[in-house]
Amino acid sequence: xxxxxxxGNYLSxxxxxxxxxxKLSGIEFKYHNLNAFNGEHLTEEYTKINPFxxxxxxxxxxxxxxxxxxxxxxxxxxxxxxxQWYPKDIKLRARIDAxxxxxxxxxxxxxxxxxxxKYGPKAHEGGGLTEETEAPFKARLQQWYExxxxxxxxxxYVARTPTATIADILAFNELFxxxxxxxxxxSHPAIKAWYEEIASIPQVQELCPQAQEIIRNLTSSx
Amino acid sequence: xxxxxxxGNYLSxxxxxxxxxxKLSGIEFKYHNLNAFNGEHLTEEYTKINPFxxxxxxxxxxxxxxxxxxxxxxxxxxxxxxxQWYPKDIKLRARIDAxxxxxxxxxxxxxxxxxxxKYGPKAHEGGGLTEETEAPFKARLQQWYExxxxxxxxxxYVARTPTATIADILAFNELFxxxxxxxxxxSHPAIKAWYEEIASIPQVQELCPQAQEIIRNLTSSx
Numbered sequence: 001x002x003x004x005x006x007x008g009n010y011l012s013x014x015x016x017x018x019x020x021x022x023k024l025s026g027i028e029f030k031y032h033n034l035n036a037f038n039g040e041h042l043t044e045e046y047t048k049i050n051p052f053x054x055x056x057x058x059x060x061x062x063x064x065x066x067x068x069x070x071x072x073x074x075x076x077x078x079x080x081x082x083x084q085w086y087p088k089d090i091k092l093r094a095r096i097d098a099x100x101x102x103x104x105x106x107x108x109x110x111x112x113x114x115x116x117x118k119y120g121p122k123a124h125e126g127g128g129l130t131e132e133t134e135a136p137f138k139a140r141l142q143q144w145y146e147x148x149x150x151x152x153x154x155x156x157y158v159a160r161t162p163t164a165t166i167a168d169i170l171a172f173n174e175l176f177x178x179x180x181x182x183x184x185x186x187s188h189p190a191i192k193a194w195y196e197e198i199a200s201i202p203q204v205q206e207l208c209p210q211a212q213e214i215i216r217n218l219t220s221s222x
Numbered sequence: 223x224x225x226x227x228x229x230g231n232y233l234s235x236x237x238x239x240x241x242x243x244x245k246l247s248g249i250e251f252k253y254h255n256l257n258a259f260n261g262e263h264l265t266e267e268y269t270k271i272n273p274f275x276x277x278x279x280x281x282x283x284x285x286x287x288x289x290x291x292x293x294x295x296x297x298x299x300x301x302x303x304x305x306q307w308y309p310k311d312i313k314l315r316a317r318i319d320a321x322x323x324x325x326x327x328x329x330x331x332x333x334x335x336x337x338x339x340k341y342g343p344k345a346h347e348g349g350g351l352t353e354e355t356e357a358p359f360k361a362r363l364q365q366w367y368e369x370x371x372x373x374x375x376x377x378x379y380v381a382r383t384p385t386a387t388i389a390d391i392l393a394f395n396e397l398f399x400x401x402x403x404x405x406x407x408x409s410h411p412a413i414k415a416w417y418e419e420i421a422s423i424p425q426v427q428e429l430c431p432q433a434q435e436i437i438r439n440l441t442s443s444x
Contacts, residue, residue: 065316070319078312094296098289101291109327
């Protein structure tokens with residue numbers, strides 16, 4: 001019997017995406033929650049699992065893997081996955097892989113940089129955001145809406161695939177957390193329609209309440 | 223007979239890496255040079271190949287792929303590659319894939335951001351770099367030397383694999399172009415020893431003179 005442990009945190013966008021992928025692919029796992037606010041990702045024990053101290057990471061039959069994009073491929077191969085979320089077809093994989101590489105600096109970074117400057121550990125060192133210091137993040141978000149609407153325009157899915165894939169789930173979770181920076185979906189109907197479709201996938205939806213609770217605590221204390 | 227065209231530019235770090243990978247794996251290709259200084263990556267024709275207008279991209283038997291990380295996996299699968307540069311072993315692939323995902327924001331971005339601010343299209347809009355505006359880029363580079371030395375410390379290779387892989391070639395090419403920001407390898411002997419080893423791979427080395435010529439032209443006009 002194979003033994004899989006996922007180390008993550010419900011606030012983590014890639015962590016939730018990875019767990020949804022396992023659930024959608026019938027991959028059983030144990031979940032080990034890392035409380036990042038208590039530095040549980042910085043312990044000597046976890047550093048042996050992921051030397052970069054980021055999360056999620058997995059241990060599968062004693063072998064550790066970090067970086068969500070690498071974990072997904074490893075699990076898909078180890079568990080012989082071939083479903084709409086990550087098919088074996090090399091052309092579909094090429095589209096999905098291209099999105100996941102693009103995602104880092106073009107979806108995750110613009111949204112997360114804004115969240116971090118507003119709620120991250122260093123958010124209050126400079127006395128909080130002013131209209132002036134927030135302006136470049138707002139401007140980048142405005143540009144991002146346009147880019148993301150364009151990305152969805154070909155097939156309605158982020159990786160330009162005919163159906164939703166793990167790429168959409170990764171993107172969805174970044175947008176879910178971006179409620180912390182008041183992401184405005186009502187003014188962007190193509191993004192909203194896609195968002196609501198991905199949000200309705202039960203294996204995606206079921207992880208949102210736990211994230212919502214952490215977000216509520218974080219934002220109400222500001 | 224399979225038909226592969228690589229669209230790229232010799233100044234492009236991922237483009238050179240991709241071509242070296244093909245050469246090391248016995249994958250024959252035609253090379254289509256894109257002169258980015260003339261906007262050849264912005265044409266309607268190229269936008270059909272890569273809607274993001276970045277390079278490299280490939281067309282293989284009529285199918286287009288963009289994003290180097292996705293192209294590598296696609297070609298490895300399409301050509302049944304199983305060598306030290308990108309082996310089929312899923313554990314080794316997991317290490318290499320993890321590096322390639324990490325590479326975007328932790329190797330390529332800190333080095334390329336500095337190059338772009340010094341030599342990119344907008345470099346002279348603000349009248350060139352001053353000691354003050356250059357300082358944060360220098361500081362980030364100093365930190366980067368430490369991180370990269372640590373990354374190499376486990377196995378001497380960037381993906382923590384027992385031999386050099388495509389991950390090392392991708393990293394090498396970023397450092398090669400970073401001569402434009404006077405990257406200092408002499409003060410960082412572990413990086414220098416690794417760099418010289420990767421530089422000595424004939425299929426890596428043979429693409430450097432073309433890049434060197436473009437760099438010479440770019441830097442001498444400043």
